Amino acid sequence: MKHRSHFLQGIKHGTPIGLGYLSVSCAFGMSVCTSGFPVWVAGLISLTNLTSAGQFAGTSLMLQGAGYAEIALATLIINLRYFLMSLSLSQRLNPDFGTFRRLSAAHGVTDEIFAVAIGQPSLLSPAYMRGLILTPVIGWTAGTVLGGIFSQILPGIVVSAMNIALYAMFIAIIVPPAREHRPVLFVVLAATAVSLCFSYIPFFGFLSGGWSIIVIAVIVASLAAVLFPVGSGDADEHADETDADRDASGAETSCADNDMSEAGRMQEQPDTEEVRHE
Template sequence: MAVGAKLSIFAAAMISASNLTSAGQAAGVEIIKAAGTIIEMILVQLTINIRYSLMALSLTQKLDPKFTTPHRLLASYGITDEIFAVCSAQPGLLTPAYMYGVILVSAIGWVTGTTLGAAAGEILPASVSSAMGIVLYGMFIAIIVPPAKKQKSVLVVVLLSAMISVLLKLLTSISGGFTVIICAVAAALAGAVLFPADDDEEEETAE
C-alpha cells in the first residue's frame, strides 16, 4: 500500500516505526500521495486515532506504581489496538517491563512486516494474505468472549457496542475512528449505569 503511493521503502519504514498504527498510516499515505494539506493530515489522524485516547485512559487505571512519568511518556507510544487488547486482557496491574515486552514484539513484527511488504510487494499468495486479515479480529473475539460468558454485565456491553456499531455502519457515513468512540462510550456508559461494579474481585465472582 505504502509503495503503491510512490513512497520510498525508507519512508514506508519511517511511517510505520514512528506511527505504529494501521488505519492511521494508510490514511496518512493517501494524503501524502494526494499532496493534501498539513491541516488535513492533522484532522484525519485525530479522527482515526482518537480512540487511542480512550484506550490510554482505560489503561491508566491498571498501571503499576512503577509506571512513573518517564515510563508513561515512553510506553504511550505503543498504545495500539493489539497492545491495548493484550494489556487489557492481562489480569492484575501492568508493569512497565510487561508493556515494553508487548510493544517490542509487536513493533518489530509491524515494522519488518511493512518494510518487507514494501520491498517485495505481494510475497504471500492473495488467498493466504486475505485470510490473514481476520487474525486480529479473531484475537479480539478471544479476548471478549470468555468474560462475556461469565459476566452478564460484560455480555450486555459487548452486544450493545456491536449493535450500535452495525447500525452506525448501515445508517451513517461516520468514519471508523469515530464509530468506535461512539459505540464504546455509549455501551460502557450503559454498562456503568446498569451494572456499576464495586470492585474487580466482586465482579469476577458475580455471574
C-alpha cells in the same frame, strides 16, 4: 530476576500480536510502496505511528497531496480512541512507572496491546509492558518494509493493479465486523452513501478528500453513537442478541453484494430497519 520474568511474560503475550501485525503491515507496505512511497518512508511511518486506520488514512491523504491541517485533524479523529485507552491504562500501571517509562510505554498503546494489557489480573510492570510492546513494533515495522521491498520487484503492469490493494485492505477490515454487528454495518453503509454524495454531487465540490472524510466520520459516528450506544449496558447485550438472531438471514447478503441504493435506504431508515427485526 523479577524484571526478567515479567519481560519474558510480556514477550510471550506480545508475540501473537506481532505475528498478526506482520501480515497486515506487509499488505500496507506493498500497497503504499506501489502507490509511490519509498520503502524507508513507509517503514518509518509504521515505526512512528504504530496504528492501522490512522496511518492508512494519513498515507492515502498524503498520496492525494492533502493539506497539513487535513492530515492532522484526520489523524486526530481516527486515533482519538487511543486517548481513552491510555486513560484507562494509566490506572493499571504499577508505581515503578515514572515519567520516562510512561513516555516510552505510551507509544505502544494499540487496540490489541491495550486489550491484552487491560486483561492482566495484576498491575502492569514496566518490564512486562516493554516485552508486550516489543514484538508488535518489530512485526509492524518489518512487515511494512518486507511488503515494500516485495512491491519494488513487481513489473509495472502488476503495479497498477496493486493500487487497489490498499482499498481492498480497508474492505477486509470493515466487512467482517459489519457482518456481525448491525450498528457497524449501518456505519459502513451510511459513510459509503455520504461519501458517494460528496464525490458525485457537484454542490459538495468545495470539500476536499481529507475534509469530507472528517465530516463523514463526525456525522456518521455521532449518529451511530446516538442510535446504537456501546459499552457496558443493556443496549449492548440487546445489540448482540439482534445480531445473533439475524446472523443467518439478511445482514449477510446485504453486506456482501449490497449496491449503493441499499446504502441509501439504510441511511434514511435505520430505525425502521432495526424495529422490523426485533
